[in-house]
Amino acid sequence: MALTALGSVLSAEEGGEAVDPSKAGFVAPTSLEFAFPDIIASDGWLTKPMLQIVLSVVVVFLFFFLSARKRSMVPSRFQFAGEGIYGFIRNGVGRDVIGHGFERFVPYLVTLFAFIYVNNVMGIFPGLHFPTMSRIGFPIVLALFTWAVYNYVGMRKFGVSGYFKNMMFPPGVPKPVYILLAPIEFVSVFLVRPVTLALRLFANMFAGHLLLLVFMLGGAYMLANESLVLNFLSPFAFITAIALTFFEALIQLLQAYIFTLLTAVYIAGALAEEH
Amino acid sequence: MEGTLNLVGYGIGAAGASIGVGMVFVAYINGVARQPEARGMLQPIAFLGFALVEALALFGLVLAFVL
Numbered sequence: 577m578a579l580t581a582l583g584s585v586l587s588a589e590e591g592g593e594a595v596d597p598s599k600a601g602f603v604a605p606t607s608l609e610f611a612f613p614d615i616i617a618s619d620g621w622l623t624k625p626m627l628q629i630v631l632s633v634v635v636v637f638l639f640f641f642l643s644a645r646k647r648s649m650v651p652s653r654f655q656f657a658g659e660g661i662y663g664f665i666r667n668g669v670g671r672d673v674i675g676h677g678f679e680r681f682v683p684y685l686v687t688l689f690a691f692i693y694v695n696n697v698m699g700i701f702p703g704l705h706f707p708t709m710s711r712i713g714f715p716i717v718l719a720l721f722t723w724a725v726y727n728y729v730g731m732r733k734f735g736v737s738g739y740f741k742n743m744m745f746p747p748g749v750p751k752p753v754y755i756l757l758a759p760i761e762f763v764s765v766f767l768v769r770p771v772t773l774a775l776r777l778f779a780n781m782f783a784g785h786l787l788l789l790v791f792m793l794g795g796a797y798m799l800a801n802e803s804l805v806l807n808f809l810s811p812f813a814f815i816t817a818i819a820l821t822f823f824e825a826l827i828q829l830l831q832a833y834i835f836t837l838l839t840a841v842y843i844a845g846a847l848a849e850e851h
Numbered sequence: 852m853e854g855t856l857n858l859v860g861y862g863i864g865a866a867g868a869s870i871g872v873g874m875v876f877v878a879y880i881n882g883v884a885r886q887p888e889a890r891g892m893l894q895p896i897a898f899l900g901f902a903l904v905e906a907l908a909l910f911g912l913v914l915a916f917v918l
Contacts (some may be wrong), residue, residue, distance in 0.1 A: 607917060775910055830902060
């Protein structure tokens, strides 16, 4: 009964064919685990991650909509939770990092944080078991939004040439160093920042999901094996999987917070009066 | 022996990242030890530094799989 349950877990986890646990040698999970079949015959885009994205949008909207509906002075628990999350990002990330004029960025920051966090939690949520940010396309879009926001805001405030002058020629540096510094700054702000933003979120979710897969599939393999030694050692794999699930929960929250915090830091950097 | 050179590259890259993460938290622990009231102020900075350094180690891990 446990073995058939494990078998169904195996076949549900993998996007490709199910591996019979006791016959083949252990097949380590690869990046193929992240490919999903089409649900309806679309061109490859209507898959499980796409449905999870839509679900996360609905969840985030419903959470904030329902928590802000009554707006009573003595908040209910739901309103308290929504206000807590909103206030945490507004104060800790918006006001403390961006400073003056931070209010217009708060909706974007709060939505970004909630959206990334809900999508990350789907990695350990029972039934879903897949962090949608481990498909590179989704973090790329979020990083592009952030890139567009901080560049547009900087160019609005300083003009296009003023923004580039501020970015590439920070004051307080001796003149000859500018030859080295300006290209580095340009590449760093314009090209590297969105790439590392997207890649950091993607890599954390990808690695975390892969870690969990290794220990859970390994534990299932050990439990279904003929060798009695492996059968008795399999609980350690499952215990490690449980411990890693808790660790993943922390990392998911941390990565959502880091993405939001770095967005605010880049916006503050674009708005900074250097002189 | 099986495997690719990707794994060796990731292993070498993880060495630098682990030292970096250790240094971030050494600074945080020292700061809190000298002045315990600074704990709340230093904590977001510590986590930000940790995530930035960890990102590089994870790039290595992901590229080891993907490439």
